[in-house]
Amino acid sequence: MVIENTFGKIKRVDEAMAYIKDKTILMFGGFGGVGTSPLLIDEIIKKDVKELTLIGNDSGFPKVGIGRVICNGQAKKMITTHIGSNPVAGELMTEGKMEIEFSPQGTLAERIRAGGTGLGGVLINVGLGTIIEEGKEIIQVDDKPYLLEKPLRAEVGIVYAKVADTFGNLIYDKTARNFNPLVAKASDVTIVHAEEIVPLGELNPEEIITPGVYVDIIVTGKGGEWKWVWEQEN
């Protein structure tokens, strides 16, 4: 099967990594590490870029997902919902070495979607009467209070897909979908690690989850695969 790089989006991993630098605002797909690209995480660690701002659902596990980047001391800030599965993230926060901004999970997902959808913000009433209110504007709609939640975008987004065609149309695998379609849309440069790249026309238009219009760079290859916590337990 000959893959024509019609749109010039298929690149080598080192070409993709040129976009990830010190201080890059980096958004990542994944939930507990599932759906985070092992290959791109590995490359970020090898390149050892510093002072990243990370945006994503959680801080992974110490040896799984974005947790590896955090444990390698590469992040100065994280916007996330949960760091409980990675004790190192908690230590870095306590020691003041990594700033953490918590968002409720559904709110984080909507903020990223808003960033990818060109919205100026969304009004959400989850977190009212809690410390999540702090610093946020409260907007009344028909006499009910909502928090003004601002959109989130990143300079670079890393996305893990099952299959990409050469335009960057993507499908995902089961629960590895999670935040990936949201991240794909909310990043200035979207880098996709696809397990497989297929020619244009191979994907069923009904089944495409992310239209290729959002994808800038497609890489493929093996590397960085981690042992899952449940494999470690066995």
Added chain:
Amino acid sequence: MVIENTFGKIKRVDEAMAYIKDKTILMFGGFGGVGTSPLLIDEIIKKDVKELTLIGNDSGFPKVGIGRVICNGQAKKMITTHIGSNPVAGELMTEGKMEIEFSPQGTLAERIRAGGTGLGGVLINVGLGTIIEEGKEIIQVDDKPYLLEKPLRAEVGIVYAKVADTFGNLIYDKTARNFNPLVAKASDVTIVHAEEIVPLGELNPEEIITPGVYVDIIVTGKGGEWKWVWEQEN
């Protein structure tokens, strides 16, 4: 193939129609009539309910889609983006017999999505400096102005799907998808006209567009099929 009505969602058309009454706020899927259920439109006309508030992309054509309901004098108000393809809608508006509230198409889609997603509103900067601003609150986010666009929900939504399983998981057909997945989520009672109903487990979980959690009633059957404008021209 035996269809078990495990969730009691599969009903007769007359049972479904009991939810559509005089003054019902009714949201409909479809774009230029494509993706609007011919069967349910036909039943609405037969039942001749009055003073409906209609929410949907456009007013169809006089003999196509929601246009048939409008031409039958059943709507007192419509929230929509375009009525140009149905001259009767324009006449009713001019004569003061049907109130029209226009929303830009992307804004209407987001307002319906917001209604189906439990948001209090979305901030959009399409329509700034136009008459779409009128009566809307302007919210500054990081010193940029946005219109506060309120969510839209309906009492009843009518949705046209290609296949439903017995839980109401739905897939659509090509461009007949359009507003249907949004309407399915934004209605207190979602009535789906599916071309086919299949047993639970027949649909691939990766390909389901609307999770059945949003669907209350599933009907199937033929009726009301119209001749498309491009067929009339031939």
Added chain:
Amino acid sequence: MGLGTRELMAKRAAEEISNGNIVNLGIGIPTLVSDFIRSDIHVFLHSENGFLGIGPKPATSKEDKNLINAGGFPCTTVKGASYFDSAESFAIIRSGKLDITILGALEVDEKGNLANWIVPGKRVPGMGGGMDLAEKAKKVVVVTTHTNKNGSPKIKKICSLPLTAQTCVGLIITELAVIEVTEEGLILKEIFGGTTVDEVISRTEASLIVSKNLRVINYE
């Protein structure tokens, strides 16, 4: 063989689930609830990552690294399951389509306020999807030990820890009792066999109204 304390609580929580319900189970004891759902009803278990229709745990070596529940453990699917992204997953919660969520707690109080995400200065794991679930599920059932490790009551007059959500809890299930949150206050509806009303009251900081139809739960 009798059930352990955790299983008793899980079994009681499962009684809250009806046919056709959409249910989200938190991690810990709530996860055990799925083992006790009646086999003659059809419910869909929701997973925050983006998935409706969690099935049983897979056999060892049959795990799929891309089919994982929100707690991080391999799972399977039931018939009628669907995958979606995390925004859609929380749209289901936020739009009120979740019938029941069963959650753990650090503290619950007389108004049904819930604190279960942070112990300032000690444990700051983040709220994950807890705020969305507590705020938006139609019914919030809390399953928790009656007191904490030091023996201090977790059912308080007023929560002292930062809240997860206000006035959200509907039912509290502990190893001692089942307590309903109402506008009149906390109603002690049921006690497990082996304890007494007096013991429950003495180990609860909040005021309890004892139901006239008190049920004593004796499973098996």
Added chain:
Amino acid sequence: MGLGTRELMAKRAAEEISNGNIVNLGIGIPTLVSDFIRSDIHVFLHSENGFLGIGPKPATSKEDKNLINAGGFPCTTVKGASYFDSAESFAIIRSGKLDITILGALEVDEKGNLANWIVPGKRVPGMGGGMDLAEKAKKVVVVTTHTNKNGSPKIKKICSLPLTAQTCVGLIITELAVIEVTEEGLILKEIFGGTTVDEVISRTEASLIVSKNLRVINYE
């Protein structure tokens, strides 16, 4: 056989489209543009209803009632096409992923303001997706007759009709000329063979700055 006026305008508009572009064509003359896109480049045509990758018109009797473009006509797909709902369709537009939209106009003015959706008291069809497209496409190309049916200029100093979007237009293509909207004002860059700069100026209400490198377009 020479091209008609409409086709000339469409052909000129097609020159604005480059390889890999995501393009939305309005109804009327803009729809004709697809016939003139260079065959050696690969572009994706976007349809507001929820579809990227519009292909050619199907043969008669090969139409699919569920495969329709935003203008209401049957169409086909190209390789790499994808379907999505209408919210996602406008997310593509609103997030700035549309490279070019080619639209009709009732009026355009010196600041690039566009009016193309309403003639108060006369024609009130609604804006459809026009506001989103005009406000959010990276480049807005207007294709319009130079004057209206009464011979009045459509390129005005200030639009008198209600606006579709402010300062959005980048390029104006008429049957007489190609005019670029810049911060300095409207630049007359090209005229079609058969007209003169003087004729263009006389039929335009807005001030025009004549380009020093004026191109005369003579197709074929």
